[in-house]
Amino acid sequence: MVLKVFFPSCCSLADSGILIGRWISEQNSAVVLAVVHFPFIPVQVKQYLGEVQRVTKVSVSVLGSWSNSKQEKEESLSEFLEDLGTIFCHEPWIQISKEGDSKFWSCSTLQKHSKNPQEEEIILVYYDQRKVMLSHLHPPLDTAGRRAEDASKLSAIFDTVARSRVLFMTDRYDEGPIKLTHWQSDGVEASIIVELMKQASVPACMLLTFLLSLLSGICRSRVLKFWPLSFLWSKLSTCEQLGHRLQHLQVISSNKKAQNQNQLMRKANIFVSLLIDVALGILLMSWLYRKNRIGHLADTLIPVADHVAEELQDLLQWLMGAPAGLKMNRALDQVLGRFFLYHIHLWISYIHLLSPFIEMILWYVGLSACLGLTVALCILSDIIALLTFHIYCFYVYGARLYCLKIYGLSSLWRLFRGKKWNVLRQRVDSCSYDLDQLFIGTLLFTILLFLLPTTALYYLVFTLLRLLVVIVQGLIHLLVDLIDSLPLYSLILRLCRSYRLAAGVKFRVLEQQDGKPLRLLMQINPLSYGGVVQTYRLPTYSCYPRDSWASLCKKLFLGELIYPWKHKGEKQN
Amino acid sequence: MAEERRFRSASGAPIALRRRQHSASCRDLAVRGPRLQLRSLSAATSAVWLAAYGLFALSENSMVLSAAIFITLIGLIIYLHFVKIDQESLLVIGSLGIQVTSSYASGKESTTFIEMSQVKDVVINEAIHMQKVIYYLCILLQDPDDPQGVSEVVPLFQSSKPRLDCLIEVYKSCQEILEQRKTAPQSS
Numbered sequence: 001m002v003l004k005v006f007f008p009s010c011c012s013l014a015d016s017g018i019l020i021g022r023w024i025s026e027q028n029s030a031v032v033l034a035v036v037h038f039p040f041i042p043v044q045v046k047q048y049l050g051e052v053q054r055v056t057k058v059s060v061s062v063l064g065s066w067s068n069s070k071q072e073k074e075e076s077l078s079e080f081l082e083d084l085g086t087i088f089c090h091e092p093w094i095q096i097s098k099e100g101d102s103k104f105w106s107c108s109t110l111q112k113h114s115k116n117p118q119e120e121e122i123i124l125v126y127y128d129q130r131k132v133m134l135s136h137l138h139p140p141l142d143t144a145g146r147r148a149e150d151a152s153k154l155s156a157i158f159d160t161v162a163r164s165r166v167l168f169m170t171d172r173y174d175e176g177p178i179k180l181t182h183w184q185s186d187g188v189e190a191s192i193i194v195e196l197m198k199q200a201s202v203p204a205c206m207l208l209t210f211l212l213s214l215l216s217g218i219c220r221s222r223v224l225k226f227w228p229l230s231f232l233w234s235k236l237s238t239c240e241q242l243g244h245r246l247q248h249l250q251v252i253s254s255n256k257k258a259q260n261q262n263q264l265m266r267k268a269n270i271f272v273s274l275l276i277d278v279a280l281g282i283l284l285m286s287w288l289y290r291k292n293r294i295g296h297l298a299d300t301l302i303p304v305a306d307h308v309a310e311e312l313q314d315l316l317q318w319l320m321g322a323p324a325g326l327k328m329n330r331a332l333d334q335v336l337g338r339f340f341l342y343h344i345h346l347w348i349s350y351i352h353l354l355s356p357f358i359e360m361i362l363w364y365v366g367l368s369a370c371l372g373l374t375v376a377l378c379i380l381s382d383i384i385a386l387l388t389f390h391i392y393c394f395y396v397y398g399a400r401l402y403c404l405k406i407y408g409l410s411s412l413w414r415l416f417r418g419k420k421w422n423v424l425r426q427r428v429d430s431c432s433y434d435l436d437q438l439f440i441g442t443l444l445f446t447i448l449l450f451l452l453p454t455t456a457l458y459y460l461v462f463t464l465l466r467l468l469v470v471i472v473q474g475l476i477h478l479l480v481d482l483i484d485s486l487p488l489y490s491l492i493l494r495l496c497r498s499y500r501l502a503a504g505v506k507f508r509v510l511e512q513q514d515g516k517p518l519r520l521l522m523q524i525n526p527l528s529y530g531g532v533v534q535t536y537r538l539p540t541y542s543c544y545p546r547d548s549w550a551s552l553c554k555k556l557f558l559g560e561l562i563y564p565w566k567h568k569g570e571k572q573n
Numbered sequence: 574m575a576e577e578r579r580f581r582s583a584s585g586a587p588i589a590l591r592r593r594q595h596s597a598s599c600r601d602l603a604v605r606g607p608r609l610q611l612r613s614l615s616a617a618t619s620a621v622w623l624a625a626y627g628l629f630a631l632s633e634n635s636m637v638l639s640a641a642i643f644i645t646l647i648g649l650i651i652y653l654h655f656v657k658i659d660q661e662s663l664l665v666i667g668s669l670g671i672q673v674t675s676s677y678a679s680g681k682e683s684t685t686f687i688e689m690s691q692v693k694d695v696v697i698n699e700a701i702h703m704q705k706v707i708y709y710l711c712i713l714l715q716d717p718d719d720p721q722g723v724s725e726v727v728p729l730f731q732s733s734k735p736r737l738d739c740l741i742e743v744y745k746s747c748q749e750i751l752e753q754r755k756t757a758p759q760s761s
Binding site: 001002004028121123125153154504505506507509512518520525 | 596599601668669684685686688690
């Protein structure tokens with residue numbers, strides 16, 4: 001059976017000593033964590049290892065001996081090292097020795113209780129201790145459901161190094177009896193900024209939690225729950241987005257420490273996302289308020305609304321004539337056309353009534369862009385919904401009329417053929433009608449059939465307009481969702497410190513020499529950007545199109561009202 | 574020790590197989606495809622630039638020329654970094670696993686490492702590709718729930734597509750190492 005020794009590359013230049021680490025017998029591999037130097041007292045070493053084992057729950061033990069001699073191999077030293085094997089009994093006792101500056105080390109094992117005393121092959125795998133300690137191994141995305149215990153042998157190695165953090169806290173300037181060499185033995189590193197931020201974050205979090213509890217108390221108060229207001233809040237997408245961000249703030253400001261990697265990354269992602277959002281929002285606000293651009297915007301809003309209304313009037317005049325050469329039913333055409341024209345007239349009067357206040361309202365509403373770019377985009381979407389409210393109304397009227405007509409036609413068609421819809425059995429049954437029923441039914445059927453093109457045309461035109469508005473709103477919401485759910489912190493981490501997010505490992509074969517063990521270098525294979533986004537994306541509150549294309553087409557044909565997005569912007573007068 | 578032999582790919586292009594044995598249980602097999610030819614590169618660039626010059630002569634808009642240069646550069650970078658695979662290699666380390674590497678013309682390497690416990694077997698399969706039936710080498714991954722089942726098939730050498738003679742060499746080398754794990758005694 002092949003023996004694998006995982007050796008940290010930082011210990012290659014260490015002085016002679018004994019190797020401590022973890023022996024994983026199922027995989028026949030030894031993970032070396034540090035080198036203990038001479039002189040030491042074996043009892044103290046065993047005590048220290050017992051303490052480390054208790055704290056880290058990793059079964060750390062003495063694995064073998066390491067000799068780094070500048071001259072040729074000394075016979076007495078090798079016997080001394082073999083004798084150490086009897087003091088710290090470990091099966092198998094690994095002996096690694098390096099001569100001078102040679103890259104090729106000799107490695108041998110001593111088995112006292114082996115059944116088959118044949119020479120087993122040894123593979124020496126070098127690994128970068130700091131990177132493996134900090135990295136987080138991600139399981140393959142498709143087997144996330146199955147918890148296979150032996151799916152990844154490498155995760156045991158990553159786990160061992162990550163959990164032995166306390167072993168790496170002692171450096172060579174400590175006055176203890178044990179002298180270790182590991183990646184931090186030249187001096188423990190820390191950052192002042194990180195420590196200061198940790199100290200400052202506790203009172204900041206408490207203040208934030210207090211403010212948020214006040215805010216959510218106000219939001220939940222009875223005053224805001226009365227019927228018109230609560231309906232309003234549920235329809236405006238701005239309120240949903242603000243609620244979503246409030247939830248995010250609550251997650252960040254909670255003083256419970258993150259339990260595992262996923263929760264930590266989620267908190268960090270939310271924090272960075274909020275920061276970037278607010279920064280972009282403030283940038284947008286400064287751009288809008290400079291040179292009074294918002295005043296110009298308010299000034300052009302009324303003319304744009306007027307222009308839209310005029311275009312609609314022209315469209316209706318076109319429909320009332322002979323649109324695209326089709327011959328409409330004169331009377332119905334005039335009725336529908338005049339009804340919609342009157343509606344537009346009402347709408348224009350309403351807009352003109354509001355026009356003196358528009359600039360002020362817009363100025364104050366624009367200030368709320370400092371809450372974030374997503375809030376500004378939601379406000380834009382709501383303004384579009386408000387301005388095109390008449391198109392929505394027309395669509396509803398046209399759709400209802402068309403829907404009634406279609407149902408009437410289908411029911412009378414059944415009557416024409418002598419059949420009836422059986423509600424109990426949910427199927428079409430034959431039925432014998434009286435003569436006068438048949439007469440009236442056929443008459444009504446003919447009337448509805450010949451009036452169908454007119455209604456269908458109005459319905460088609462207004463549905464197309466409504467779909468246009470829905471598409472524009474949908475694009476805005478798509479952008480908002482993208483900003484909400486993108487895990488920016490994880491992406492930046494993948495860019496700058498790619499070893500922290502590991503999808504696996506890769507091995508590189510180093511120079512070999514006959515007779516010496518196989519030398520491999522284990523490097524971390526980082527997760528791809530697509531994998532990072534898939535693993536760490538933040539959940540959002542909307543779900544995309546509820547209906548499939550087929551059911552959407554069916555609804556359009558039958559005249560049922562469509563709500564393609566889960567949340568829609570609509571405001572009642 | 575390294576040895577290199579020439580073969581042909583499924584479409585007739587010349588490829589080279591290089592085998593290296595690092596130790597008794599570690600082998601490295603690399604298939605190198607043909608390099609990017611200067612001929613085809615200059616032909617493609619000249620064609621694009623001629624078309625752009627023709628458009629410029631018609632429309633008198635100098636943006637067409639700058640756009641053509643931009644497109645050529647971006648297209649070349651995308652082709653070298655994401656499309657053109659120079660070398661595909663297989664590193665088999667008995668008792669650790671199998672590592673599959675693809676190196677692109679721009680120097681990028683994309684690596685996947687499959688642990689030995691997940692590998693069920695390495696086989697040669699047949700596939701219908703466009704209008705041909707070709708042979709390809711693949712790794713069968715073990716299904717953790719079902720000892721007889723296969724959870725995934727990982728095809729190898731997808732861009733160089735060697736023919737059967739080359740695949741048989743690679744197959745024999747892999748099987749020699751995979752057999753060792755069956756005959757090796759399990760640790761108690």
